[in-house]
Structure formats: structure tokens, C-alpha cells
Amino acid sequence: MTDADFLMWVRGPAFNVATVILCAGIVIRILEIFLMGRKPNLAEARGSEMVGGLSTMLHRSLPDAGTFKRSSLTVISGWVFHLGLFVVIFLFVPHILVFEQALGFGWPGLPSNIVDAIAVITIIALLVKLIHRLRDPVLRMLSEFSDYLSWFVTILPVVTGWLAFHRLGAPPPALIAVHILSVELLMVLFPFTKLSHAFTLWIARWYNGAISGYRGVRS
């Protein structure tokens, strides 16, 4: 198989399979949650579940001042790599073209040199996350194989994308193919690792806020 054949394969059949697994996996994970159901609350409500739920969905992204002080490394590195991933995935012009092909519409991107710098910052933030996980006693105790696997499949597309952008280490078609393949690996594992929190956390936050909101208090 030539580099070009390989590229065709990852852009065609492999991508289609990864997309199906990603979508089906997310549906399964969300169904696994909602099919569990919840008993109706017979206590007289003091406040609104909906208001509490929506409020927590929004507010929980920012910690209170005391928590920020105590967990500043976790919060800052988390914000940096999440925002970094958002920029490199959704605001890099070649990516927007791919989305445009799939969705039928696009949006303005950022200049490549800015995305390049943000990719480096994202890689650094993810490395900080790994070192933190390996060194902090609480994180070390909580961590399982899947935590490291999730980290690996998250950083891999950023690194391969950065290498492809700079044409480092291999001919461009091979670099692009490896980059797309690393994205497909992420897509396949996404629903079945903690990466699925990107979808489920909105449900978790809603329940948390709704439980408190019902009692008339914000969480």
C-alpha cells in the first residue's frame, strides 16, 4: 500500500467506520443513563428543577474562589487544554474545510501561525496534566489504565497534526494519513472512555443543579 492508498483508506472507509462507532457509542452511553430512570420526587418543591439544572450546567465551568485557590493547577491546565483543543479542532482553516464538506457550511478560522502556537500550548498543558497525574498522590490513586489511554488518544492527534503542519518526520501524505488515523482512534475510543464526559457532564450537571434547585438552593 502506498502512502496515497493509505491516505485514501483512512479518509474513506476507516473514517466512516470511526464515525459510526462514535455516534452509536454516544447514543449507547446516553441511553445507558436515561434508561435507568428516576423516581418522582414527592416532597413539595421550594424551587425549580429546571432553573437549578440549567444554572448548574452553566455555572459549574467556573469554580468558586476557594476551590480555584486550592485546585488552581487542575483548573488552569484543564481550561487551557480544553480551550486549546477547541481552537485547534474548530478554528484551524483546513479542519473547517473538512467540516464544511460534511455539514455543508463553514465558519471563519484563525491564522495558521496562531493555531500553531495554540497547538504547542495545548500539548504543554496536556503534558502538565500527565505529570500532575503521575505525581499527585490523589490523582495517582484515582488513575486507571483508561485515564492514561484517554490522555494518550487526546494528545496524539494534536501532536500528529502539529507534525503534519510542519511536515516533520515523513512525507506529507503519510503525515496527514497518520494524523487522520489518530483522530479516528480518538473517535472510536471516545464513547467508551471518560472522554464521553464531553456529552454526559451536561446531564450530570443538570441533575446536580435540579436536585438542589428543587430544594430552592443553587449548586
Place this chain on the structure above:
Amino acid sequence: MSGPSFQRGYNALKEEIDAPVAAFFSSCVHCGMCAEACLFFTETGDPKYTPIHKLDPLRKVWKQEYTFWGKLAKSLGISKPLTDQDLTDWETLVYDSCTMCGRCSMVCPVGNDLAYMIRKLREGMAVSGHAPPGLVGATRRAINIGSPMGVKLPALQAQIRSVEADTGLKVPLDVENVDYLLLLSSMEIMNFPEFIGAVAKIFDKAGVSWTISSEAFEATNSGIQIGVSDIAAELVQRIVDAAEKLKVKNVISPECGHAYMAIRWEGPNLVGKAFKFKVIHILELLDELRSQGRLKLKDKVESKLTYHDPCQIGRRGGVMEQPRHLLRELARDFVEMPEAGQMNWCCGAGGGVSSNERADDLRLIAFQRKKSQLDQIKVDGLVSACSNCRIHIEDGLEHYHMDLPVLSLTETLAEHLAD
């Protein structure tokens, strides 16, 4: 009823898992931020006190029973199933080092309500025989005698006679068709009978019609602390029966954190039907009386006061503003502790920890968090609205050689009531 067994515990855990629990475990990213929200971790530095770690037995059951990969791994025999030994190993984490204060539930960035899950985990722990002996004893006394401290009606009647002699007021017992039925915690009856006198004085001045029931005066509910819903429901049902028999419009939850959670929020769900009466916390009622101009004070407290939010009344119960309205009226110099209100730190003895003698040393270590909050504001008095918090805070202050009066909000209001 069959005795405790691992299978009963496992089945109970399976039954407890619902959509919120599934959403919470699905979302955990192992960030460890809940550790820094837990006073048992911050004051010991021991990673085992990380709240999400305390939930590991429940997580295992969720994973192997309710997830695609977990079920697959179980059927292939490649997963490590939950064992009775796991529950044994987790007993102290679930009961001794968690007050179900819910501070971790406020901090988790993905929104996990960890206290909600600890409450559920205790259901499995208790029926599998992994509850602490202190709580088992308290629960047994609550069922057999009617009070976790073994307080019987004659003891209450004696305290009522004493209060009536002190105040010159009648404390109504078993009066029908009144507006309010007052519940009491055993600690109030035995350690702080002044509370009964304070309520009698305030209600007399405000013209509130009320009574105490001789058949259901106990507000506390060991069932929700140990995690046995059947028992919790039976204790709630006694109150429901008494309230319906006396045909009262409202039931007052006294100055006790978990009692409020038990009767106000869990009560109707435990007995399986909505109440015909309203449940109101004493602080809510006092604030209502204040706003209606029926709570008139003769003077203000001159010394500098702060307020300790009992977790189950404030953060978990929703009674947050009322004590502050009352304190601003009562005290000339009312100051908040750092991180007060929704983010307040627990005293360290709620959720059954105070009934669990095995946890005595640990709760005093955890108290250092409250101590450091108090050290930062230098007050002359601490006001709270939970007898359990009061007892433990007094214990902690004595342990750390701090001289600070701990006051009941209701009692302090009564002392400053206009004649």
C-alpha cells in the same frame, strides 16, 4: 426479615442506581478536585478520603451491571467483581469520614452530586452488615424506644414541667387542630431543653398555636444516616400519623440538620406519598414571623457573632437566607465566616459521624477546618441551628483550647424578645 448478607447489600446497591448516578459515574474524569472540597482530606492529607474514591463500591456495581463494557467484561469473567471484603474495607470511608455535607457536590466540575451517591451507597453497606456499631445501636434505640439516645416520654414530660416552671408558660402536649406540631431532637430534650422554653416564649408572644405530640416528638432519623430506608420510613410514618391524628397544618423541624433532611426532603419519598401537612424549618417560621412583624426584639446582641450553616439545613436543605435575616436583626455586629453559605465547611460530625464513637478522633482532626475559619474572623460567639453541630463544635473548641460560646439562634432570639 433476613439478616445482613453481601447479596442483600449488592441487590440494594443495584436498586439504588438511577439515572443521576449513571450520569455521575459516566462523567467522572478522575480530576481529584473533590478531595480538596472534603475536610477529611484537607485536614489529614490522606488520599483515601477523596470523595469519589469513597464511592468505589457503588461505581463497581454500576459498571458491571449497567454499562455495555462492564456487562461484557463480567460475562467474559475478566472484570474484578465487588466483594464483601471491598465493603469491609470501605466501611470507615463511607461512614467515619463522610458527613454527607455535600461540599464535594458543589465543587465537582462535571457536576457529580457525590453526597447523593454516598447516601445510596450506605443503603448497601447497612444491609450487608457493614454499618458502624454506634449507628446500629442508635438506630435500634430509635426503632425500639423512639429516640436514638433512648429518650422516653417521661423524660420529655419532666423537661416540659421544668420549662413550664422556668417560663411560666404552658407547653402544649397533644393539642388537636393547632397550626404547628413541633418536633424535637433528643439532644434538644436532654442537652438543650432551653430550646423548648425559647420556642414557648416566641410562640406565646407571636400568637402561634402549636403542640408537641407525645406519640411522635422525635425529629431525628437514624435510618437516613445509617442508610436503611425501611427504618427511615417507619420513623417518618410515626410523625405523619401523629400530625394527621392531631390534625395540624404544619410540622416544624427543629434545630437539627439531618432531621430536616429526613422529614422535609426524604420524608414523603420514604413513605411513598405526599404529606397532607407542610413541613417548615424553625428558622423559616421565625423568619416568617419576623417579616410579619410578630417577632419583636427588645435589644440587639452587642458582641461580634458569626453563623455556622448546618449542611443539611443550608447547602442541602435550602434554608440559607432566613438565618441571615434573623441575625441581621438580632446582632449589631454579624460577620460571615470565609466560604460561608453554600460553600460552608461542615463541623465534621454530621451524617451519623457523631453517633459513631469509632470516628471520635477523626472528627476532631476534621474540626481543624472549622477552627481555621473561626481563627480568621475572631468573633465573640458562634450561632448555629443544629444541636449536633453545637455539641461537636463545643467539643472541638474545648479540644483546641478555644474559648467561644456556641449559641442556638432560636434560643438567642428568645433571650432578646421584647416583653
